Amino acid sequence: MRAVTVAPGVSDSLRLDEDWPEPAPEEGAILVQALAVGVCGTDQEIIAGEYGEAPPGQDRLVLGHESLGRVLEDPTGTLKPGDLVVGIVRHPDPVPCPNCAVGEWDMCRNGRYTEHGIKGLPGFARDRWRVQPRFAVGLDPALAPVGMLLEPTSVVAKAWDHIERIASRAVWQPQSVLVTGAGPIGLLAALLGIQRGLSVHVLDRNKTGPKPELVRSLGATYHTSTVAELDFAPDVVVECTGAPVVVLDAMTKAGTNGIVCLTGVSSGGRTIELDAGALNRELVLENNVVFGSVNANRRHWELAAEALARADQSWLNSLVTRRVPISSYADAYTFTGSDIKVVLDFEQ
Incomplete structure (x- = not known):
């Protein structure tokens, strides 16, 4: 399995690992085939070694927090195979703090939250990933070309x-x-x-x-x-x-x-x-x-999905100014002056 990874804290350690392990069942019951990930300034800062944290016991972090995938299997029945899905980035801290305890993990008070592709959780820039049902957001099928915009939305x-x-x-x-x-x-x-x-x-x-x-x-x-x-x-x-x-x-x-x-x-x-x-x-x-204001909880992700579903799809498509195949992964993380949203495409 392919995965785009970095060594957190090490500048310019970006690489494509061709034999990355399959996602562990502990990551979540829903198995997802990656379609694309959006690229943003956070990824560039992690690549520059400014911050980032690998999962416990690992020395490399899978990048990618602006996800889009298609469900392969969901034994919980939350989603169906073939459904479009996005993974929520932030998970609540294990204590939990008062806000995380009620699902407001975007307002975590002790900083012990984790985030896919950023802090303590593997990202979505890999061929397959898993997600827990509570962190999976289903999307309207019409959003297949632009569903990775859900995270910034x-x-x-x-x-x-x-x-x-x-x-x-x-x-x-x-x-x-x-x-x-x-x-x-x-x-x-x-x-x-x-x-x-x-x-x-x-x-x-x-x-x-x-x-x-x-x-x-x-x-x-x-x-x-x-x-x-x-x-x-x-x-x-x-x-x-x-x-x-x-x-x-x-x-x-x-x-x-x-x-x-x-x-x-x-x-x-x-x-x-x-x-x-x-x-x-x-x-x-x-x-x-x-x-x-930073980050979002599940309620905001659901509001964002509704907003994108109501939007003009051709306008949303215009926000994606470059789609880069996974084989040219490094190009996706090199922004040009004309870029708005660059997407790493796992289907090309």
């Missing part, structure tokens, strides 16, 4: 879920949304904003390539200015770049009672000048909220 489904929970503090009648960044997360965040009937604006520095048209065909407005130069104060901001200047501008741009959700992760190591007093005044006097 679950991230923004959680973001919107928490935005709406925070908004319940008062009467809320949002009109406009600003999404900063037009990568996969940003575009999917914009999709979910459009599905909510909101006026969506997407800001990105790319003036050419597929991003402007993808935003416009979604029914949103595309901007290439800075956040500060925008001539409106959005009710909601979903920040997807992690760029420090953009993050700070987003925090001060939201309108009265505005909600700013930070989904981008900054790399650190850079300082910028900040008027902390002015920022404090803005947030307090406008009753604004800034919060961070």
Whole structure:
């Protein structure tokens, strides 16, 4: 069996193992044939040796957390052979903490959670994998070309879920949304904003390539200015770049009672000048909220599956800008300037 693996903490240790062991029954009752895995910046950071953790007793980690497969067997009857399925990435910690105990493992409080292809669990970039029924999400058959988008969609489904929970503090009648960044997360965040009937604006520095048209065909407005130069104060901001200047501008741009959700992760190591007093005044006097959001629990994965099923399938297909066969695996992890979502294809 083929598997794409790394030695965690060792830079540039990526390789294709041709005789990787079959998935152990302990991994889960549902046996899945891999169709594809999506590639993202997390994979690149693990390949660079920045983080990553192999399963206990192993020295290599199978990559891949944006999964898509087809059920081979499920003795539990949860799914049927032939069904499309995606594996939930994060598993609760073994203690468990109060949040993990009630299925809110995305809000784990002690950090002892595990994650497929990232932390302590083998990933999905292998010919076959297993999953427990509680971590298996069935997909509409129409999503076969793009089902690997479910993982990033679950991230923004959680973001919107928490935005709406925070908004319940008062009467809320949002009109406009600003999404900063037009990568996969940003575009999917914009999709979910459009599905909510909101006026969506997407800001990105790319003036050419597929991003402007993808935003416009979604029914949103595309901007290439800075956040500060925008001539409106959005009710909601979903920040997807992690760029420090953009993050700070987003925090001060939201309108009265505005909600700013930070989904981008900054790399650190850079300082910028900040008027902390002015920022404090803005947030307090406008009753604004800034919060961070990462990962997702099963409820968000199910919301994401519903959102993708409602979306225009040709638009979703356009997000996948490269499909790389497993035989050319290294090419999938080398991004180009025009990439949006790169997919490692196990069927080619």
